[in-house]
Amino acid sequence: MAGGNFDAPDSGGKGKDKNKVKGRGVNIDMTPMVDVIMLLLTFFMLTTTLAAPQLMKISLPKGDVKDKVKVDMGNVLFVRVSEKGNVFFAMGKSDGSETPMEKIEVKNVASKLEALFAQNNNLLLLLKFDRKMKYHTMSDIFDEISRAKIEKRYAFLKMEPTDVEKINALGG
Amino acid sequence: MAKKVRNIKKASIHIDMTPLVDVIMLLLTFFMLTATFKAAESEAVEVSLPQSIYSDPDNKMRENDVLTLTLTDKGDVFLDVDAYKIRQKVFGDEFAIGVYHPDSTTKSEIETKGMIGNKEVKRKIVMLNKAQFEKALVDLKTTLRSVSGNSKAEFQVVVKGDKDTDYGIVEDLMESLHETQNKIFSLVTTIKQDKKE
Numbered sequence: 001m002a003g004g005n006f007d008a009p010d011s012g013g014k015g016k017d018k019n020k021v022k023g024r025g026v027n028i029d030m031t032p033m034v035d036v037i038m039l040l041l042t043f044f045m046l047t048t049t050l051a052a053p054q055l056m057k058i059s060l061p062k063g064d065v066k067d068k069v070k071v072d073m074g075n076v077l078f079v080r081v082s083e084k085g086n087v088f089f090a091m092g093k094s095d096g097s098e099t100p101m102e103k104i105e106v107k108n109v110a111s112k113l114e115a116l117f118a119q120n121n122n123l124l125l126l127l128k129f130d131r132k133m134k135y136h137t138m139s140d141i142f143d144e145i146s147r148a149k150i151e152k153r154y155a156f157l158k159m160e161p162t163d164v165e166k167i168n169a170l171g172g
Numbered sequence: 173m174a175k176k177v178r179n180i181k182k183a184s185i186h187i188d189m190t191p192l193v194d195v196i197m198l199l200l201t202f203f204m205l206t207a208t209f210k211a212a213e214s215e216a217v218e219v220s221l222p223q224s225i226y227s228d229p230d231n232k233m234r235e236n237d238v239l240t241l242t243l244t245d246k247g248d249v250f251l252d253v254d255a256y257k258i259r260q261k262v263f264g265d266e267f268a269i270g271v272y273h274p275d276s277t278t279k280s281e282i283e284t285k286g287m288i289g290n291k292e293v294k295r296k297i298v299m300l301n302k303a304q305f306e307k308a309l310v311d312l313k314t315t316l317r318s319v320s321g322n323s324k325a326e327f328q329v330v331v332k333g334d335k336d337t338d339y340g341i342v343e344d345l346m347e348s349l350h351e352t353q354n355k356i357f358s359l360v361t362t363i364k365q366d367k368k369e
Binding site: 027030031033034037038040041044045047048053054055056057058059060061062129130131132133134135136137138139140142143146147156158 | 186189190192193196197199200203204206207221222223224225226228231232233243330333334335336337338339340341342343346349350355356357358359360361362363
């Protein structure tokens with residue numbers, strides 16, 4: 001090993017010849033292999049779908065649609081979303097009425113939810129979405145609900161015409 | 173000096189492909205391992221999914237027994253399952269796809285134009301009204317149970333909604349799902365980068 005790789009001037013022509021022979025023997029022509037691998041690579045690159053879909057789980061309440069569940073209205077938070085995608089929060093009161101609606105930007109929903117849950121940990125979100133609202137707003141809202149570190153309890157309610165009137169009075 | 177130049181010239185004829193092959197091999201194995209093949213038929217209707225940041229890590233799309241509800245921006249709901257045997261039994265054709273148009277005030281796009289956007293749907297269309305749609309949902313589940321021999325088998329219900337679908341369609345769909353005892357379902361979204369954190 002030692003000194004064997006040096007091109008010593010006195011090693012003469014013989015050593016050089018030996019090196020050449022060795023070098024030739026190691027060379028394998030990889031071109032066909034590279035061709036095949038390239039073909040395979042392009043095939044797999046074109047056929048793959050990398051963006052795996054994400055799933056957002058939604059659970060509807062147990063029981064039939066007609067079943068009525070009694071909820072303490074004091075533990076209810078109404079989340080109304082207008083046609084334009086604006087979010088309105090209103091707290092329920094034990095006597096069945098609710099506090100005035102407050103307009104909130106979608107990106108602030110999570111922090112607002114956390115603040116409200118800090119006061120009352122048993123809140124139930126009643127989601128009322130406008131029928132003309134775009135579907136992506138729904139996934140945005142669920143994103144925000146998941147982002148907030150709260151226990152997820154929600155139910156879907158239908159938007160009533162009176163709700164729409166109130167929302168429109170606040171700018172829709 | 174002259175000898176050295178000649179040597180370099182000779183050596184340059186052989187290009188060492190080993191590093192190239194190494195890199196390509198790595199890429200190849202990566203793509204081979206991550207590849208999930210699209211079944212051409214499962215993408216009967218393409219919609220632009222909404223984006224989301226969060227998803228349940230333990231809620232993954234199953235390989236089979238998936239019931240897909242695709243909502244187009246014009247309000248058509250496509251009902252499809254991944255097993256052709258079940259489709260054969262419920263819709264009467266191996267490649268049929270059910271279409272339900274919940275909004276009675278508008279016309280179904282596929283029924284009037286025969287295509288979605290400017291894309292043709294290559295599969296046999298079975299139009300369903302609300303009652304037929306709900307019956308189909310129940311029939312699909314009973315057929316799955318009889319075919320698989322498992323009396324507790326359930327579909328994984330996934331909703332692929334176009335981001336511009338009206339929520340009203342989703343609301344009607346959720347009502348139908350609730351009535352047919354499909355109380356857990358998932359919304360399919362694509363990943364969005366979270367810029368806030």
